[in-house]
Amino acid sequence: MLSLVKGIWTVFKHSIRKRETVLYPEEKPSLHPRWRGRIILSRDPDGEERCVACYLCAAACPADCIALQATQDEHGRRYPEFFRINFSRCIFCGFCEEACPTYAIQLTNDFEMGEYHRHNFVYEKEHLLINGSGKHPEYNFYRVSGVSVGAKDSGEGENEEPPVDIHSLMP
Amino acid sequence: MARIYIDNVQYEVPEGQNILSACLSLGFDIPYFCWHPALRSVGSCRMCAVKQFRDENDARGHIVMSCMTPADDGTRISIDDNDVREFRAGVIEWLMINHPHDCPVCDEGGECHLQDMTVMSGHVYRRYRFKKRTYLNQNLGPFINHEMNRCIQCYRCVRFYRDYAGGRDFNVFGINNRIYFGRCNDGTLENEFSGNLVEVCPTGVFTDKTLRKHYARKWDMQTAPSICPHCGLGCNIIVGERYGSLRRILNKYNHDVNGYFLCDRGRFGYEFVDGPSRIRQPLSRHDGDRSDGSLKAVEKKEALDLFKGISMDSARTLGIGSPRATLEANFSLRQLVGAENFCCGMSEHEERLVSSIIDILRNGPTYSPSLRDVEMCDAVLILGEDVTNVAPRMALSLRQSVREKPMEIADSLRIPRWADASVRQAVQDEKGPLFIVSPMGSGLDDIAARTLHIAPDDIARLGFQVAHEIDPDSPPVLDLPDELGRFAAHISAALKSSRRPLIVSGTSCGTLSVIQAAANIAWSLSRTERIAALSYTLPECNTLGLRLIGGLSMTDCFQKVLSGEVDSLIILENDLYRRAEALLVKGVLAKCKHVIVIDHILNRTGKESDLILPAGTFAETTGTLVSSEGRCQRQFSVMPPAGQTQESRIWISDVMAALGKDSAVNYSTIENIASEIAREFPVFKDLTEVSPPVNFRVFGQKIPRQAHRYSGRTAMPANVTVHEPKPPDDPESPLSFSMEGYSGIPPASVTPRFWAPSWNSCQAVNKFQKEIAGVSTGGDSGKRLIEPLTTENGVYFSELPEAFNFDNTKWVVIQSFHIFGSEELSSLGDSVSQRIPNPYIGLNGDDAASLGKDNGCMAQLIIGNVSLKLPVRIIPTLCSGLIALPVGIPGLEGVNLPAMGKIMED
């Protein structure tokens, strides 16, 4: 009996509380910066594609909705030949972003992805690649890795000695 | 058996091992780098440390390198002890100090032994904050990519390249912490086994350059067990596919055949599968005019309908099989056209040689050795073969066999055989007896005790004399020059004093008497209470199998066509222009009303046919091949044939259906064909047991071709359709085209990849062996068809050829083989084609001088109707009076050798 009265009291209290519901889309919700919405591919501070086509995001994806193919330019810099995300399968878990060693793939605040046809959810690289670095604006993978990629030769990266002289007999 | 204690638990292990391999065999994980099951121990990386205790009362123990410590009876060790764990974590930390931040762009990533061992040893956080050492890389040619920054100085690469494979153009340079592994200068790695560096190097220093062109990670590749189609040895391979194209070939460990290594032709020769000459659509010529070479693409149904228009009067239709097609495809064709109209697709000459080899192996007392047996032979005689270029992987085994006899030195000093550095110190340059008698130098000359370069007929005569020296009952050669006589005596003495002698010969000389001489020697040895091995190399992957099925020879077949007895010709995966003179083939094709070709590449024969049915390559075909050892092995398709292509045998069964040929047997399933073959040919009675049956399941599950981490399943086809198609069925094998299924260790012949928890690299193979470097956990793979008749002695051949006599006008033109170029399919690939030599006329220096020719001069050679104008190449080792012509390389197909030739005066 008492619990019944308590229940009714709670309901009554709620009817006079401030509403949580907002009148979307007239009123936009405020999202946290780490909200996991539509996925993008970012560029490094030099304006080059950040993605090095390592396939780690694809491997981490529990919905298996990322497919890509690696290739390299004439300097040996590796990048994705194609990069496809099937957003109709994506569960926005953010595992790809976590797996990405170059900060290339990032989830954004955009959740407004309504479509009438499923095939419109298939995003290719040209739909994914943005013109900025997104989060982690400073990071440039090819500056810290050891491979030479045109812009930088072996031994010219951050924290690298110049290439050793193998003919030297000095101890 | 030795009793050893690991962390206080007692285990029994076979005697004579080191602790590392004993522990790995027992299933323990000990990290290691420099030790390799085939290269054995040198103890240089310090990664495999364990703690050893003197006895049960010793509580302190001392740290030892498990790869350098024998697992003797009573050995007590700890793998888990805290001190030793810390020690290993320290070792990996300093090995990683200079390691670049490369994994995401490193082709080794995901199958990197260094990654695995780093994780296994618990090094997860980088403390080193200073600058890293860097190196400049080299361009090592079309096969291997070089990225020296990733090196951890384990020395495996040099030990493989120089010590194991005998390469000279690769070494370790520099001192101190500037150690460098590479060549003196940029340039192509010359050794025929350089591709193994990809698997031997535990890091990403050496990676597969052909894979780099279309890179995919190990976990993303759909893989299947297969058999290398590029020579007669039948090495086992793992084929990897992604997005419908073939990505790479890896070694598939088979204890008896290729062990841990492949040759470069086998590893990099796959590119023809997606190359420009591939046919993907049926092609037909509607108007019957063959001259303009315009073939039009048609649909499969249309193509099959065309057959209805073609009179298939069985008496007037011939089928030409192929030594590079599977047993099943060949047999299906034979059933389609009838046994009396089936041609085995080899020239008459080759057919005769192969038949005699089969007779010798079947009716004689000597066995044909597996490559593993070859490694254990302690005296070898090679008669007329350039093994390195004909059957490359065998050359690597022969390199190990010359180490067999000197092992006695190490044994007498009681150095365990696995202690590689000490054994090499003790043995120095000592080598077991290997004699090479051949028309010209070969890739193994550097390890031969003696070589002799003489004409094929003289090779045979020398061989007959060797046999006579061993057993006086075998026919002598009476008029042998003294020098050859002494050499024969020398060889026979060496063979007689060995425990396991081996004779290697084959079809390269193209001389029956050489093959017979080899048999005489082996038979004479087996009468001296020795197990003599006799190995014949064969040029193509199914030469032996096809000959066991038999059929008309090409010459008979051409005869029939030219005499007008034939209307239609069905040619299975065979380029006739490689088998016979172009003029003859042209005539034959023109004479037939209908020429139908079933093949996967568009070659000259195809271009002159009326209808081409696109077949699957080895990557899309499930079928059986018989190696030159006589081992029957099954290859499995790695992907379903795309679009209009289908396996040859399926085309044939479709044609049967289209023609309304009803037979009691349904030829569309591999099991039916196999049991028909077994029924018809007693030698194939075990054919159905070569691999597990089609309905084989483990716990009701198929074996998945895709790894459990296979990615992109819902995105790969999404650009075409977002509704993921169901994975294709594979009704013809216990393997599935999916990632679902049994993930444990399947039978060896259907093992699609080597992976085990914590072991992502190819070294996971340890977990697939009963003991390290031993037989596979999943049992044997393949079945030997031909076993020696131990009761028979073998009737000696007694037809001696005449001695070679050169009269300065009539030259004998012999075949010279090239690992890259002499084989049809691999030559079509982009990377291998960069290694193919230009056509040449090979002459000995003196002969060239007598003709007034120098290196590079043009010369005109006339062989029968064929006239060749080519540059001269001086081959100093070539026997005088012979001309060497490269086999099969573009421009020189279809010249049947040996033959008499004439050099035209300018």
Ligand code: SF4
């Ligand atoms: S993980 Fe990052 S770098 Fe690697 S493929 Fe994905 S987006 Fe590219």
Ligand code: SF4
């Ligand atoms: S060698 Fe292994 S650890 Fe080193 S960068 Fe390559 S994948 Fe990473």
Ligand code: SF4
């Ligand atoms: S290149 Fe590879 S195999 Fe050679 S020493 Fe370095 S890590 Fe070892």
Ligand code: SF4
């Ligand atoms: S030796 Fe022959 S079968 Fe083995 S990998 Fe080389 S080409 Fe293939």
Ligand code: FES
């Ligand atoms: S594996 Fe034992 S020291 Fe290298």
